[in-house]
Each structure stands twice: as C-alpha cells, then as structure tokens.
Amino acid sequence: MKNHDRFSGDDDALDRLIRERLAALQGFKAPKGAVDSVYRRIKDADASSATAPFRRPHTFGFNWRLVFSVLTACIMTAALTFVLTRSLTESEVEKTYIIRFVYENNSAETVTLMGDFNNWREDTMMYRVAETSYWTAQVELAEGVYKYGFLIDGEEWTSDPLASLRVEDSYGNENSLIVLVDDAEKRTHL
Amino acid sequence: MKTKGGTGGCDRISTLLPFDEQHTGVSVELQAHDFDTILHENKHAIFNLLFRLTGDFHLSEDLFQETFLKAYRSLGSYRGNAKLSTWIYSIALNVFRDHIRRNRWTHPFQISLLSDKSDFTSSESTPEEQYIANEERMDIQKRLMELKPAFRIPVVLYYIDGFSISRIAEITGRSQSDIKVSLHRARKVLQKRMALRI
Numbered sequence: 001m002k003n004h005d006r007f008s009g010d011d012d013a014l015d016r017l018i019r020e021r022l023a024a025l026q027g028f029k030a031p032k033g034a035v036d037s038v039y040r041r042i043k044d045a046d047a048s049s050a051t052a053p054f055r056r057p058h059t060f061g062f063n064w065r066l067v068f069s070v071l072t073a074c075i076m077t078a079a080l081t082f083v084l085t086r087s088l089t090e091s092e093v094e095k096t097y098i099i100r101f102v103y104e105n106n107s108a109e110t111v112t113l114m115g116d117f118n119n120w121r122e123d124t125m126m127y128r129v130a131e132t133s134y135w136t137a138q139v140e141l142a143e144g145v146y147k148y149g150f151l152i153d154g155e156e157w158t159s160d161p162l163a164s165l166r167v168e169d170s171y172g173n174e175n176s177l178i179v180l181v182d183d184a185e186k187r188t189h190l
Numbered sequence: 191m192k193t194k195g196g197t198g199g200c201d202r203i204s205t206l207l208p209f210d211e212q213h214t215g216v217s218v219e220l221q222a223h224d225f226d227t228i229l230h231e232n233k234h235a236i237f238n239l240l241f242r243l244t245g246d247f248h249l250s251e252d253l254f255q256e257t258f259l260k261a262y263r264s265l266g267s268y269r270g271n272a273k274l275s276t277w278i279y280s281i282a283l284n285v286f287r288d289h290i291r292r293n294r295w296t297h298p299f300q301i302s303l304l305s306d307k308s309d310f311t312s313s314e315s316t317p318e319e320q321y322i323a324n325e326e327r328m329d330i331q332k333r334l335m336e337l338k339p340a341f342r343i344p345v346v347l348y349y350i351d352g353f354s355i356s357r358i359a360e361i362t363g364r365s366q367s368d369i370k371v372s373l374h375r376a377r378k379v380l381q382k383r384m385a386l387r388i
Binding site: 011014015017018019021022023024025026027028029030031034035037038041042045 | 236237254256259323330345350377381
C-alpha cells in the first residue's frame with residue numbers, strides 16, 4: 001500500500017483491524033471448469049448471434065403473450081362496461097323524487113292533494129302545520145311530468161298558486177304542472 | 191505475454207472462437223493468445239472479486255462467464271491505455287453493476303453463502319479448524335454483504351485485493367477522494383457490524 005493511502009489515528013487502527021478480518025476472504029479460486037464454461041458461453045453466444053439473421057423478424061411474429069394480454073384487456077373492459085351500464089340503468093329506473101307540496105289557506109277545514117300521480121283520488125290528505133295557515137303533504141314520485149291541484153273542504157278545486165306551470169283540462173278546470181326531469185336537455189323538449 | 195494455460199489453450203480457442211481479424215486489425219493468433227492469457231491470469235482474481243461482491247457462488251459463476259464474454263467481444267477495442275488487469279476488473283464491475291440494476295426491484299442477493307472450503311489455499315489442517323475458519327469467513331462475508339454496493343466495491347478492492355486508492359479510482363472510474371470517503375464510511379459501518387474495538 002502506498003503511504004498516501006494510510007490513515008491517521010483511530011482510522012489507521014480500524015483500517016488495520018478490518019484488513020486483518022477481511023484477509024480471510026482472500027484466495028478463493030475459480031472452480032474447476034470455469035475456463036471451459038467461459039468458452040462454452042462464448043460459443044453459445046456466437047452461435048445464437050450467427051443464427052439471429054435467419055430468425056423470423058420479431059415484429060411479424062405471432063406474439064401469444066401480446067394476444068393474450070389484448071384479449072384479457074378487451075374482456076375486462078367489456079365486463080366493466082356491462083356492469084357500469086347496468087348499474088346506471090338500474091339507478092335511472094329507480095330514480096324517484098320526494099316532493100313536499102305546500103298550500104296556504106287560513107279558512108279551509110280540509111285540503112286534499114289530487115293529481116294524475118294518484119289517479120285523482122281523494123286519498124292524499126294534506127295536514128295543517130300547527131298554528132299556521134299552511135297545508136302540506138309529501139309524496140314520492142318517479143321521474144315524469146304530473147298534473148295536480150288541491151281540493152278544499154271536499155268541494156272547491158284550485159290549482160297550486162305557487163306553481164309556475166298550469167294547464168286546463170277538458171272540463172275547464174285549471175291544473176298545475178310539476179316537472180320532475182333531471183336531464184336539462186329532456187326538459188327543453190317538454 | 192505468457193499463457194498460463196499452456197500453448198494448447200491458444201490453439202484450441204483460435205479454432206473454436208471466431209476472432210475477426212478484419213474488424214479488429216489484430217491477427218487471429220494474437221487475439222486468441224491474448225484472450226487465453228487474460229482468462230488464465232485473471233480467472234481466480236475475478237472469480238474471488240465477484241464472489242465477494244455477490245456472496246453467491248452460482249451467481250458468481252454466471253457473472254464470471256459474462257465478464258469474459260464481454261472481454262472477448264471487446265478485445266479488439268482494448269487500446270492498451272490501462273493495464274489489462276485494470277481493464278478486466280472494470281468489465282467485471284460493470285457486469286456486477288448491471289446485475290444490480292437489473293435486479294433492483296427483486297431481492298438482489300440471497301446471500302447463499304456456501305461453504306467455500308473447497309478451493310481455498312488454506313493452511314487449516316484439521317477438519318475442526320477448517321470448520322471454524324469457514325464459519326468465520328461466512329460471518330465476515332455476511333457483514334460485507336450488508337454494505338451497499340457503492341461501499342462494498344471499494345472495500346473488496348482495497349482490503350481483499352489489496353489495490354491502492356489510485357488504482358481503485360482507475361478501475362471504478364470514480365475520483366480518489368470519492369473512494370476515500372466511501373472507504374471511511376464503510377469502515378465505520380463495518381466497525382459497528384463486526385463490533386471491532388480499537
């Protein structure tokens with residue numbers, strides 16, 4: 001070892017100690033046959049490189065692994081699309097709205113909510129909010145457009161004064177309209 | 191250059207190996223002679239180097255073959271600027287580094303330390319002495335394997351092969367100060383792992 005490779009103080013002592021310990025790892029010989037294995041390796045490498053030009057070009061080869069991967073990807077994509085589409089469709093079919101109707105009348109004894117969603121039956125009674133003149137009822141409706149109105153004390157018909165859309169029926173009565181369509185594009189075609 | 195493997199080896203490889211005279215500009219006979227000489231003169235040193243770096247006998251065999259395959263292929267490009275042994279050591283280290291890069295996401299070294307008693311030029315006489323010496327070697331090799339490759343390479347070259355720092359810098363392509371820093375840090379790690387007391 002050259003002088004400038006030597007270390008000072010503790011480092012020098014540690015250097016000596018490590019050198020003594022690692023000396024045990026010196027002198028391991030190459031196994032018998034190592035030289036022959038090198039020559040075999042070189043021959044094999046040369047043989048494979050010599051035949052390489054005659055191999056089928058890789059780009060035109062039928063790559064089973066690639067085909068399998070593409071097929072698997074296609075199947076997975078199709079399955080995922082099916083599941084997603086189905087779940088979307090199901091959620092659309094089951095889409096419902098909870099609607100609370102509110103009507104103000106301080107002289108009425110009873111108010112009934114009637115519409116084509118309950119076949120104009122008088123079975124959806126509205127209840128009066130305590131100590132107010134507000135009548136209210138809550139119904140669950142599927143997506144769609146519905147006509148409705150309020151029957152006061154079982155004889156007087158009125159449309160919803162708060163509704164912005166109204167239509168007349170064939171008897172000349174005015175009904176209110178409620179539009180429950182989530183898609184803005186669909187609403188423009190109503 | 192004297193061929194340790196004898197003249198028969200030179201004749202054998204000149205017929206076995208397709209040295210390319212036109213490509214290298216060196217005669218086929220001379221190339222064959224050079225390669226056989228390099229192989230025979232460095233086989234033990236290179237194998238020991240790779241075995242100490244990998245701790246795996248079979249992996250060392252594979253890297254050993256790879257090293258000399260690369261040496262064979264680049265023999266014509268060897269310009270003689272460096273010592274032949276420096277050149278072959280550089281190739282071996284590149285092969286080792288390539289192996290690390292290829293296997294960086296897997297566990298690169300299984301530390302399958304075999305009982306490396308067979309090919310030692312040892313002075314251990316009794317089986318008991320041989321056993322103790324072998325256990326000791328395996329323990330030291332384990333400590334060596336715990337060093338990261340950037341430290342392990344200079345440690346092996348410095349402490350086991352006995353190269354100077356300037357020679358190690360030449361072989362590894364790193365600066366001398368870089369090698370010194372690596373050795374200093376490696377020493378501290380080894381001191382702790384081997385429980386060395388100064």
